Amino acid sequence: MVVNNSYSDGDGDLEMSANHSKVDKGSYGYEEALDLAGNGKYNVLLLLACFLVITAMGIDIFGLGIIVAAATCDLGLTLQQIGVLSSMPFAGIIVMSYPWGYLSDTRGRKLVLQVAMVGSFVSAALSSLAPSWQLLAALRFISSALSSAAESATYALLGECCGARVRARYMLLMTSALMLTPTLYYIWAYLIMKLDFSYPFLWMEFRPWRLLALVMALPLGLGAAALWRFCESPKFLVNVGRSSEAVDALARMYRVNGGKGEFRVKEVHLEEGNKEEVGVFSLRSLWTQIAPLFQPPLLGRTLLLFYLTFVVYIANNSFAIILPTIFNVFFTSYAFSDAGAGFCDLFAVKQENSTVVQDADTVCANSINDNTIWAGCAHGLSFFVLNALISQCAGKRKLLTMVILVIAAAAAIGVDLTGEPLSGLVLFYVFLTTAMVFGVISSYFVTLYPTSYRGMVACLGMMVARLSAFSGTNIVSGAMTQHCSAALYGAAGLVLTGAVAAALLPADGLQAG
Numbered sequence: 001m002v003v004n005n006s007y008s009d010g011d012g013d014l015e016m017s018a019n020h021s022k023v024d025k026g027s028y029g030y031e032e033a034l035d036l037a038g039n040g041k042y043n044v045l046l047l048l049a050c051f052l053v054i055t056a057m058g059i060d061i062f063g064l065g066i067i068v069a070a071a072t073c074d075l076g077l078t079l080q081q082i083g084v085l086s087s088m089p090f091a092g093i094i095v096m097s098y099p100w101g102y103l104s105d106t107r108g109r110k111l112v113l114q115v116a117m118v119g120s121f122v123s124a125a126l127s128s129l130a131p132s133w134q135l136l137a138a139l140r141f142i143s144s145a146l147s148s149a150a151e152s153a154t155y156a157l158l159g160e161c162c163g164a165r166v167r168a169r170y171m172l173l174m175t176s177a178l179m180l181t182p183t184l185y186y187i188w189a190y191l192i193m194k195l196d197f198s199y200p201f202l203w204m205e206f207r208p209w210r211l212l213a214l215v216m217a218l219p220l221g222l223g224a225a226a227l228w229r230f231c232e233s234p235k236f237l238v239n240v241g242r243s244s245e246a247v248d249a250l251a252r253m254y255r256v257n258g259g260k261g262e263f264r265v266k267e268v269h270l271e272e273g274n275k276e277e278v279g280v281f282s283l284r285s286l287w288t289q290i291a292p293l294f295q296p297p298l299l300g301r302t303l304l305l306f307y308l309t310f311v312v313y314i315a316n317n318s319f320a321i322i323l324p325t326i327f328n329v330f331f332t333s334y335a336f337s338d339a340g341a342g343f344c345d346l347f348a349v350k351q352e353n354s355t356v357v358q359d360a361d362t363v364c365a366n367s368i369n370d371n372t373i374w375a376g377c378a379h380g381l382s383f384f385v386l387n388a389l390i391s392q393c394a395g396k397r398k399l400l401t402m403v404i405l406v407i408a409a410a411a412a413i414g415v416d417l418t419g420e421p422l423s424g425l426v427l428f429y430v431f432l433t434t435a436m437v438f439g440v441i442s443s444y445f446v447t448l449y450p451t452s453y454r455g456m457v458a459c460l461g462m463m464v465a466r467l468s469a470f471s472g473t474n475i476v477s478g479a480m481t482q483h484c485s486a487a488l489y490g491a492a493g494l495v496l497t498g499a500v501a502a503a504l505l506p507a508d509g510l511q512a513g
Helices: 002-024 030-037 041-062 064-075 079-107 109-127 133-147 150-159 164-192 208-226 234-239 243-256 283-294 299-320 323-336 345-353 355-364 370-414 421-447 451-482 484-502
Strands: 027-029 199-201 204-206 267-269
Touching: 027 030, 030 234, 030 243, 030 267, 041 064, 041 079, 041 109, 041 133, 041 150, 041 164, 041 208, 041 243, 064 079, 064 133, 064 164, 064 208, 064 323, 079 109, 079 133, 079 150, 079 283, 079 451, 109 133, 109 150, 109 208, 133 208, 150 164, 150 421, 150 451, 164 208, 164 370, 164 421, 204 208, 234 243, 234 267, 234 451, 243 267, 283 299, 283 451, 299 323, 299 370, 299 421, 299 451, 299 484, 323 370, 323 421, 370 421, 370 484, 421 451, 421 484, 451 484
Parallel strands: 027 267
Antiparallel strands: 199 204
C-alpha cells in the first residue's frame, strides 16, 4: 500500500507540474484568459454598441405599427392590408432565424451583425419611398429579416467577451434596450407627425410618415458603424481554430481595459467538442449543429427553454403589438363608459361606436392622439428602468423568473375583475412585465450550451418566440373585442404553467461544460 500511495502522489505531482508548465508557457482555458483580459472600458463600450444594435432592431420591428398607422390614408390601406403589413416583421424573423443561427456559429458574431444591420438599414430606408403598400410590405419583410440577426448574435458576442462575474448582468442590461424602443419611436412619431408638408418626389408625395420611416431606419446604420472597432468574439475564434486571432483579440481587450505590461496569455484552448464541422457550409454541418440540441444531454434543457420562450412571447407580444390600440380604446372610450364598466367593457364600447374608422381618419390627418404618445412613452421608460433594476439581481435568475411570471399571471386575472377601467389598465401594465423575462431566457441560451451551439439554439428559440407572437397576435387582436376576459384568463393560465416550468431550470451559476 505504501508503494501504491507513493505512485499516486507521483502522478499528482506530474499532473500539477504539467498544469504549471502550461501556465508558464502562457496556455490558458478560455474563461481564465477572459478573466485576465479584465472587465473595463472595452466591455462597457461593447455593451453600449450592442445596446444600440438591439435598440435599432426593436425600432425596426416594433415601430412598424406607428408607420403603418400614419401611412393609412396616403396608401389607402384597408384593415386587412394593415394586418398584412403589421405581420411582416414576424414573418421576416421566422424565415431568417435558422439561417442567422447557422451563420453566427460558422462565420462569426460580429461579421453577421455588421452585414445584417447594413442590409437592414438600406431596406428600411428604401421603404420610406415605397409607392404602394405591397412594396412597403416587401421591404419591411427584408428589413426585419436582416435586423433579426441582432436578437441572438448580440447576446452571443457580448456574453463571450465578458467574464462570468458580469455576464448575466450585462445581458440583462442590454435587454433594457428593447424596453426603451417604444419611448423613442413614440416621441419621434409625436414630433414628426405634428409636421404638415407634402412634396412631390420621384414617383410619390413625400409626407411626414415617410420622414418618420427614414428617421427610424438611421439607428440600424449607426449600430453597424458602432461595431466596427470591436473584435470578433474570441471564443468563436478559438472554436473555429483561429486561436492566434483569439489571443490578439484578448490582448486588445486587456490593453483597452487598462492592463499594464505584457498580456500573459499566449495560447487559448477550449474543452468543448463538435468543432470539426464548424465553418463548413453543408447540410451535414447544419445537422451537426441542430441535432445535438434535441438529443441527451441537451434535449431536456432545449425543450424547457423553448417552452418558456413560447409562453413568455405569446403572452407578452400578442398584447404588446396592439398596445397603441389599447391606449386609444382607453382614452377614447373611458370618458363615455357606463359606471361600473370594467376594462374589457371598453373594447365592446369601441366596437359598437366603430371608433376604429375614426382613429384611422385622425391618423390620416397627420396627427396621433397625444395621450397615446405619452402613455407609450411612460410604458417604455418605466419598463426600461424596471429592467435595469432587475438586472442587479442577475445572480437569482431562476427565482426572478418564477416571481415575475406568478405576479404577471395574478395581474392578468385581476384586470377585468376590478370593475373599473383605470385599475384594470394598471394591472394590464403589470401583466406586461412578462417582458422582463426576455433577457433571462436569452442568458440561459448562452450559459447552458457549448459555444458551437449557442447562436443556433438562440436563433431557433427566437423562431419559436416569433411564431408564438405571430399566431398569438392574430388570436388576441380578434378576441379582445368580443372575448377580452377569456383572452386574459387564458394568458394568465399559460403564464402560470411557465412559472412551473421555470422551477425546473438548472440552479443559478451552472455553466455549459
